[in-house]
Amino acid sequence: MPVEKTDVLVVGAGQAGIAMSEHLGRMGVSHLVLERARIAERWRSERWDSLVANGPAWHDRFPGLEFEGRSPDAFIAKDEIADYFERYAAKLGAPVRCGVEVGKVTRLEGRPGFRVETSEGVIEAGNVVAATGPFQKPVIPAIVPEEAGIVQMHSTGYRNPGQLPEGAVLVVGAGASGAQIAQELMEMGRKVFLAVGPHDRPPRRYRDRDFVWWLGVLNKWDMETTPGAEHVTFAVSGAHGGQTVDFRRLANEGMTLLGKADRYDNGRLSFTADLAESLAHGDRNYLAVLKEADDFVARNGLDLPEEPEAHRILPDPDCVANPILSLELAAENITSIIWATGFTQDYSWLPEGAHDDSGRPRHSRGVSVTEPGIYFLGLPWQTRRGSSFIWGVWHDAAAIADHIAKQRAYLAHEPAHAPETETA
Incomplete structure (x- = not known):
């Protein structure tokens, strides 16, 4: 059976993963978004019943879609936010696959890219974006x-x-x-x-x-x-x-x-x-x-x-x-x-060099500094104070998509043949 291949594999279909898909799609970069549960699952099943967004609807959203039938000054309930991201993914035609667990990412031998083990088989990807967000492993002292x-x-x-x-x-x-x-x-x-x-x-x-x-x-x-x-x-x-x-x-x-x-x-x-x-x-x-x-x-x-x-x-x-x-x-x-004591990050599924001994990603503005082709999205303070917020992650995704596109252009470059030297 042939191995499925894609230019970019995005892990996680929350706000970070959907934002990433939008920008990659605009650039014509082939990609897949894998989600172990449902789109924006943490909004649905890892929050208390009465939770609403901490920012008003005019601000806590992506540029391409408003909250239907709601005042711009409303604070949107958590399930409605999850529905919003589902609608946004549908509007984009984002290539999201739900119910797929990512097990391990390893670098391919002798050629660029990564081997990604999933619950539905192996995928080879030129780049991997960890869009799993800041709320990964709950901490109880x-x-x-x-x-x-x-x-x-x-x-x-x-x-x-x-x-x-x-x-x-x-x-x-x-x-x-x-x-x-x-x-x-x-x-x-x-x-x-x-x-x-x-x-x-x-x-x-x-x-x-x-x-x-x-x-x-x-x-x-x-x-x-x-x-x-x-x-x-x-x-x-x-x-x-x-x-x-x-x-x-x-x-x-x-x-x-x-x-x-x-x-x-x-x-x-x-x-x-x-x-x-x-x-x-x-x-x-x-x-x-x-x-x-x-x-x-x-x-x-x-x-x-x-x-x-x-x-x-x-x-x-x-x-x-x-x-x-x-x-x-x-x-x-x-x-x-x-x-209510926060979270730690878990990137143990990525190549060992992508994170330090404590599990924190080694990156600069979301770009891995030790594993070329690995990216992070949705981290607190990734590039700025607003990075882990809905609107902020959208802008960070644009920067990462731009970096991926530039690197792909470098790899695709073939030098022209040098002209023959004229002789007298």
């Missing part, structure tokens, strides 16, 4: 042992409050996922404890503009990474039509804030003493954005309403002024813990 008798799950396993046993809930991690899940649980009548670490906390709206607009005009989406910046948690929410995440307000409404989860011993969980510092970090980020926005309005003479109240920071609630450094879980009736 080894702090609370299973024998503690507490229901524990990563945020990818949480669906709704009814899934959890009766009792209080500890949410660990105060980024977008942790903040939103904690608020949902509290609104449903649960006693909620939220462990907060360092974070950025932008305003949801300011002076009649959404924060995605402000980050755009202030050129913050195109910021390149600085050491450590890619690890800063981003606390933002599109829930309830979009709200600024304000941890002090949540505490005033009944949530108990804690420092970072530290260690567990005989039923008691300890927390670091840096809660106030973490909140202050978020406040500085928040106020800095407001100031830059005000300066931008003044400099450009924009007629946008002032919001002096937005600059007011609420007083520290008691749980911040007098931080709780340890909790006896049983005494607080904490019966479940949700770990």
Whole structure:
């Protein structure tokens, strides 16, 4: 049986893979997109039921298709986002094959390209794009042992409050996922404890503009990474039509804030003493954005309403002024813990040289620096702050498609025969 061949094999049919297919298709580059489940599967089965996009519909989309029948300012529900990518793939005629698992990618011997083992046979590809995104392997810190008798799950396993046993809930991690899940649980009548670490906390709206607009005009989406910046948690929410995440307000409404989860011993969980510092970090980020926005309005003479109240920071609630450094879980009736603690990457299926010993890809702006022909797409801060967002990955895909096209042109080049030297 002949081996199937393609110029580019794209692994993953989420937002990254569909964007990649669009740009390769425009350039006339033959390619396949393999997806182990369904298009945009993680939006469907690895998110909680009430999740909506963290940005408005006018911004969190690809340029070629709007969300049908929705206000540009709406925050789109997760299943509708997955449907959007299915429609987009159909609109493109993208060569997506669902239900196909990629096992191993190895370099071909003595000729360019790669041998790709899949659940449906071997494919040979001139280039491979790992479009598996930033949310690959959920991380649960080894702090609370299973024998503690507490229901524990990563945020990818949480669906709704009814899934959890009766009792209080500890949410660990105060980024977008942790903040939103904690608020949902509290609104449903649960006693909620939220462990907060360092974070950025932008305003949801300011002076009649959404924060995605402000980050755009202030050129913050195109910021390149600085050491450590890619690890800063981003606390933002599109829930309830979009709200600024304000941890002090949540505490005033009944949530108990804690420092970072530290260690567990005989039923008691300890927390670091840096809660106030973490909140202050978020406040500085928040106020800095407001100031830059005000300066931008003044400099450009924009007629946008002032919001002096937005600059007011609420007083520290008691749980911040007098931080709780340890909790006896049983005494607080904490019966479940949700770990909103991020992800690690898994590129073990790629050639060993494509990643370091910790599994992190060796790349420059998505182009492998050690395995020519291997590409990465959808990584946080791949080229800029917006790289892992829906609109950002579309632009990164264009750059990778352009790089692939240039490399193919070099490989296809045949030198002209040198002219004969004229003799006298």
